[in-house]
Amino acid sequence: MTGRPRSDDLPDLVPPMQPATVSGDPPSGPDWVVEVAWTGHRCIAYVQPGRRVRLLSGGNNSMSAAYPELTEPLLRRSPPGGMVLDGTLVARGEEHAPRPRLLKRRSARNRPSDETIRRIPVDFQVADLLWLDGHSTTDLHYADRRALLDGLGFASPPVWTTSPLPATELDTMLAIADQKGAEGLHARHLRGRYHPGGRSRFWIRVPVRRMRQVCVGGWTPADPRRPDSVGTLLLGVPSGASREVPSALHYVGRVGVSLEQRRQLAAALVARRVPVSPFVGDVPADAARHASWAVPELVGLVEFTGWIGGDRMRRPQWRGLLVPAAVRETAWARPPEPTPDTAAPPPDRPPAPSRRGSGASPASQSRELDPAPVTPPPGENRRLEQHFVYNSLNTIAALIRTDPSRARELLFGFADLSRANDRDGTSTLGQELDAVRGYLQLEQARFGARLQVEMDVEGGLEPVPVTAMQVLHVVRRAVQEEIEPLPNGGTLSVVARRTPPGCAITVTAGAGTPTMLLLTAVPDRVGDQGVRPRR
Template sequence: MPDLVPPMLPATGELADATDPARWAVEFGWEGHRCVAYVRRGRVRLLSSTARSVTGSFPELAVLAEQAPPGGLVLDGTVVALDEAGRPSRGPLLRRTATLTPDAALRAEVPIGYVVTDLLWCDGRRVLELPYRRRRAELEKLALAGPAILVPPSFGLDEAELVVRTAEQYGLDGLHLKRLDVPYQPGRRTRNWLRVPLRRRRQVLLAGWVPAPGRPDRIAAVLLALPGPEGPRYVGRVGIGAADADARTILAAPSGPPPSAVPDGVAEHARWLAPGLAAAVEHRGRTAAGRLALPSWRGLVPDDERDDDLLDMPAAGGSQGGGPVSPDPVRDTGTRARDEARSRPRADAGAEARSRADAEPRSRAGADVHSRADAGARSRTGTDARSGAGPAGTDAAPVPAAGPEQPGTWHGPLSRRLEQHFVYNTLNTIASLVRTDPPRARELLLGFADLSRAADRAEEPTIRLDEELAAVRAYLQIEGTRFGARLSAEIDDPAAAGVDPGAAVPPLSVLAAVRRGVQEEIEPVPGGGAVHVRLVTDPGGPSCRIEIRPADAVRDPFVLFSVPLDVPEGL
């Protein structure tokens, strides 16, 4: 077994550089710490891309030694840490790499995983001279995938569009194109392996602009903002190039207050604008400070073309100064589903709706229990789900009602505890299906993209009911692959239940409760069980209930969670 294999390095490229489907594979790019793992029975040695030992920083990866064949393994891969939405993020990973010996508290707070992307040595044999197609097949046969180990899916070039869409919605900043017919090339940067950066698209608010030096009537950069819990929040700056018509519109806009979180160096020279203008930009993700990375200007957006997350902000109206706006704005790839729903009534996301979401579950939970008493239903909505206690006999994080006191944060403990396991399990499952059941793999990947998009909206005050149910449906579809016949699920159709699909719920509230029911109430039961997302109307108003029916005969069905639905005014 070799002591050192310098890692192969990718060149920068584009999807168009790969033209022959028989010779290329497309895979996700993972942001993290590139490492080569030298694995023997009872020992794992991790070397960075510069041959520095980082073994002590990631003690969790000692699990690889339990799976090594007698002749050992050499694996190429990336150590990653996931944020609360389950996306690879450099921020939490820096906390791990800052110490050589992380204590138990840090390991629990910032779990890491190893994304295995190539096999270089296997059980006494050099395999790096084999073409990538064969190396990949041997890697999959090793069955290394587990809670801390991800063997991500590898797709044919004909699935590139699907992989791009998923990567954009999941929050990855790039893809990899790999030649299937070439050997591993240690230490070389080669165009047999291309890294394709992804540009994400979204709409932003125009918060202000910075004048060019010595030219107060010229725009050096436009200052951007996004809606936040307490109003617009600064997310970066962008040049507008030769967009003269857009520049005239911005210069003519009335002045207003600055957004929050503006750095001192920016605020010093800024000219702030009243809320009203929106624009489309492309970017390469978000920085640790929440700024848009490398944004580029794609034009002003007409008021009637705004994305849903900007609709609650004031429209430009007559404040555009008569200047034209972009007739063909670039749309955020993460809002396609919301585009289709724009003609439907929107839910009231005001203070009255949020206070109702906070107060009514407590009073209506009792009504839910009494209304089902004759049917023998046992409810946990009143005390366990909202007072801080988990299900009987567990120490699980509760699923409390969301309210103004804790906007967008109440589901955090559940996500942090389960997300890495769920993400790895999902992607490992998809990887195993790519060869055996490609249609099913595609279906699950689309569902995973929907879940990723939903996780992006966790900090919003409310979300449409139909969008929340789409995320729940995707989650149950993924878990159904793992559980098989042990899990049955039913989700009521809002139209059939007489409930408005645009009713407002706290984002991820139903999803978190369903996850809790599946993973803590159904999975431990040998026979599994059923979950029913039931939409009901009663004198107190419509609500969404999560009913759990364990398969064991000693337990009755019960209502795990109930959340009121805030219906748009006028319906």
């Protein structure tokens, strides 16, 4: 083909390729890269400058009307001859939701209202390039397709490129995916070609295997005529926050056991038989039909790959009983919290407060604090699932090529921060400050010299109890609102000092007149207030 390509050269249909499922050990070696498998709707985007943008599902059904906000950013980055992109549509905040409820509300064929678009923003996570400027790219190696895709510059919402990392970091990526609730990774060989409508051993889905604690709340018999026999175990997790093995369980599924395990478990379960189910709510009819119930004193390990319908384990495998001393409160197989349907998601960036020179006094330039506790709104700590995740992985992926040791350090820091993000209830100031340091390290890698950090913590304060994520919440807000909008950035200062009720934390951010946040940990009321603002 010679001369400038015409926009009508764009193919009408490129059937999406599907990943193969790994059998045996995951791929490794320098020719493989891995990335998180985002949860959402598969989407192939056909972009024709001067004409239109078509969005087709994995089944080649049109989704164009449901996502009109993607048209402008796709056209803006397209070359004259158009392009075809392969990726995933993700409802912001539901990147790893086992049941993407928000995205379902945006997937109708009718055009959504402006209010719906604002309330349920959707991102297009682009993973591959199938056509560019009049030429098919499917016969190119993945490394070459990826280089062309990165050159298009999709680095901000609502269209992002994914962040593949070398397969040498597979274990860390699996740990991050486990913490985030993702069900798997995608592993791609750098020399792999794109096979429209087919599969290839050069693109593999690697499932995340989770090992979690469960209580045995009952069993179904191997033979209904012998109710004391054991066929499958009915599993649950504590419905409350008690550290003791509870009498009330949330049902999470059932699992088959081997013949030898059945014999070992039968006597223990029969001795604990009770006439009433220990599960809160209904147990599925097929599981409850011939079930016998048990006092949930037996705790075991189950390995599984994810969640079905939000609260049922996918492909569970029984791994044996635990002795009571090995039971850990943080290791229960708790289903992920559902994403609220009605809550308005946060804006891409909070509005920047007024700056020096606006005529406002220093007092008015300080953040106005409500006397109520500084507590993240519902789901606020889960906002690490949004653009911060994309930005962090993109930053680490870029550093892999220029500074591998620093990229690896940041990847470990991101994994630590993810664990802190998943911590519920009470934390300690030491754990909170570790999470703050991990977060600021990642943001400094992204902002460079625009973000300077000063931390001054009085010794001996690490054990002070605080509510999980409250300190990090304030620091993140300070960086986003006070430093990021400034062309030259600024300095973020965190100072912790002992006070009679516990400790006071002062977060100062920005250039010029600082914004002050004073937080006081209240050890005896941490369950209610944790970190409290003070004027």
